[in-house]
Amino acid sequence: MTPKSNLVIGMIGALVVAGSWHIEANPGEFVDGLPNLWLLGGEVVAELAEVEYRMVDRAFWSMLETILMAFIGTMVGYALAFPMSLLASRNLTSKWVYAPMRGILAAVRTFPSIMWALLFVIMVGPGPFAGVLAITMYTLGFVAKLQYESMETIDADPMDAASSIGLSKLQIVRFVVVPESASHLLGHLLYMFDYNVRQTSILGLVGAGGIGFYIITHIKFIQYGKTAFFMLVVLITVLIVDWVSVKLRDRYVIKSQRGVVADVP
Amino acid sequence: MVPVLKTLVIMISSKRRSHAQRHLNTFKAGINYAIVGLSGSGKSTLLKLMNGMMVPSRGTVLVEDCKPDQRDRQFQKIMSRIGYIPQSLGLVRNSTVLDNVMMGALPRMRLMQFLLKRYSEEDLEEARRVLDKVGLLGKEDRKTYMLSGGEKRRVAIARAFMQGPRILLADEIVSELDGTTSREIMNLVADMQKDTRLTAVMIHHDIRLALEFADRVAVIQEGRRVMELGVDNDTILDFQSGDSTTQEILEMYDDPKE
Numbered sequence: 001m002t003p004k005s006n007l008v009i010g011m012i013g014a015l016v017v018a019g020s021w022h023i024e025a026n027p028g029e030f031v032d033g034l035p036n037l038w039l040l041g042g043e044v045v046a047e048l049a050e051v052e053y054r055m056v057d058r059a060f061w062s063m064l065e066t067i068l069m070a071f072i073g074t075m076v077g078y079a080l081a082f083p084m085s086l087l088a089s090r091n092l093t094s095k096w097v098y099a100p101m102r103g104i105l106a107a108v109r110t111f112p113s114i115m116w117a118l119l120f121v122i123m124v125g126p127g128p129f130a131g132v133l134a135i136t137m138y139t140l141g142f143v144a145k146l147q148y149e150s151m152e153t154i155d156a157d158p159m160d161a162a163s164s165i166g167l168s169k170l171q172i173v174r175f176v177v178v179p180e181s182a183s184h185l186l187g188h189l190l191y192m193f194d195y196n197v198r199q200t201s202i203l204g205l206v207g208a209g210g211i212g213f214y215i216i217t218h219i220k221f222i223q224y225g226k227t228a229f230f231m232l233v234v235l236i237t238v239l240i241v242d243w244v245s246v247k248l249r250d251r252y253v254i255k256s257q258r259g260v261v262a263d264v265p
Numbered sequence: 266m267v268p269v270l271k272t273l274v275i276m277i278s279s280k281r282r283s284h285a286q287r288h289l290n291t292f293k294a295g296i297n298y299a300i301v302g303l304s305g306s307g308k309s310t311l312l313k314l315m316n317g318m319m320v321p322s323r324g325t326v327l328v329e330d331c332k333p334d335q336r337d338r339q340f341q342k343i344m345s346r347i348g349y350i351p352q353s354l355g356l357v358r359n360s361t362v363l364d365n366v367m368m369g370a371l372p373r374m375r376l377m378q379f380l381l382k383r384y385s386e387e388d389l390e391e392a393r394r395v396l397d398k399v400g401l402l403g404k405e406d407r408k409t410y411m412l413s414g415g416e417k418r419r420v421a422i423a424r425a426f427m428q429g430p431r432i433l434l435a436d437e438i439v440s441e442l443d444g445t446t447s448r449e450i451m452n453l454v455a456d457m458q459k460d461t462r463l464t465a466v467m468i469h470h471d472i473r474l475a476l477e478f479a480d481r482v483a484v485i486q487e488g489r490r491v492m493e494l495g496v497d498n499d500t501i502l503d504f505q506s507g508d509s510t511t512q513e514i515l516e517m518y519d520d521p522k523e
Contacts, residue, residue, distance in 0.1 A: 155358075157351060157354070157355040158355045160318060160355060162355070162368060164316050164317075164347070164349040165344065165349070165369060165372065165428060166342075166344035166345035167368065170376075170380075174379055174380060175357065175364065175367075175371065176357050179359040179360040183359070
């Protein structure tokens with residue numbers, strides 16, 4: 001460790017302490033609050049025992065709606081992001097094209113999904129469609145950055161070889177860029193869907209559809225048990241989505257030959 | 266025979282000394298040239314100047330009476346008929362052997378054909394013929410990253426021949442291979458060069474391989490040709506000597522260190 005890095009670490013530490021003081025963070029309050037968690041836990045368990053069929057039904061359909069919203073938003077956003085990310089890649093276009101494209105994408109990225117949802121609820125009225133639009137915009141801004149960054153890191157050799165054959169930009173995209181970044185692109189898609197299922201779950205807070213509507217409603221009526229039930233459904237769903245995406249990633253993204261069965265003649 | 270490649274002044278960055286002395290390198294059509302020279306002598310740069318990837322800081326390079334520049338429309342037409350095999354081979358690792366080879370035929374394909382990879386029967390026929398020649402028939406659907414070093418070189422050669430090339434530029438394609446495989450691959454390229462009567466300019470790290478397979482061997486020093494050798498009935502002929510003598514050049518290659 002150099003004196004310089006010590007200084008940097010010291011400064012970061014000082015900033016954390018000073019910042020905590022500014023926002024009035026108090027570790028004592030955290031410790032004092034722990035028994036409240038026990039009380040809440042008892043309440044939740046008691047109420048969970050009384051869950052009726054009607055709620056299971058509601059949770060199922062609203063969760064399904066949430067997943068569908070996340071799915072549609074992810075796919076549409078991803079499809080829109082792809083051509084934009086090609087135009088934003090520094091190794092594929094000129095400065096006059098990629099610089100403004102990056103500007104547009106950065107602007108899209110500044111809004112968190114809940115802000116987009118708010119905007120679209122005002123635009124098209126409350127409901128899942130507003131949520132889908134919000135997820136689409138969020139995915140577009142976010143995934144396009146991931147895409148163009150991975151396109152920029154692909155090996156220059158096949159690109160040079162392709163342009164030496166006299167291939168057009170579109171041919172280079174189809175035969176070099178897409179195959180060389182395919183596993184990254186699939187990885188981004190899985191990651192984004194995974195992430196979008198989580199965030200679609202809270203879009204109901206601003207009336208943009210999905211299971212979040214029930215969560216916010218029960219919180220408003222101080223029904224913590226019912227709130228917990230819906231959150232539990234979200235948790236289980238997210239775990240399942242996560243597991244599936246890990247499996248898909250293992251199969252298509254990670255390209256090790258370890259464990260591959262070799263043909264013995 | 267009309268010269269197809271004329272290069273005048275090779276070095277791009279002539280840092281300190283005046284490497285860039287005016288010197289005419291002419292490559293005649295239909296002849297298999299080998300280029301040898303120490304590392305850093307400008308061999309790869311010479312190839313990149315001829316396919317338009319690099320442009321000379323001064324002087325003129327002419328390929329089929331056109332100045333090579335990959336951004337130039339007129340040269341783009343010529344480019345599709347210049348087979349270029351870089352030292353790194355430039356294969357698309359995640360694509361199949363067939364897709365890599367088909368890249369050579371892309372300049373003559375229509376939009377929907379290449380977007381959907383719906384290759385025409387003629388192109389498939391040609392790809393099979395070329396793959397058969399390089400000994401990869403039956404491995405069309407293998408992913409390129411699964412292939413061995415020798416097989417990868419065969420794919421790159423097949424891609425170049427898929428272009429229906431008039432000129433072949435190759436940069437040390439057998440450098441990392443063992444002796445037997447090197448010979449096989451050199452034989453293959455030499456045969457294909459004879460069949461198609463194309464002009465080949467191939468860089469070699471081994472002057473013995475160069476003398477064995479090429480019609481003419483050009484020795485490059487600091488970007489310019491100092492000597493051109495030929496082989497006739499096992500006798501090395503000195504066509505055009507510059508500063509060094511044939512003996513000196515051969516000795517240079519005998520010393521394994523330099």
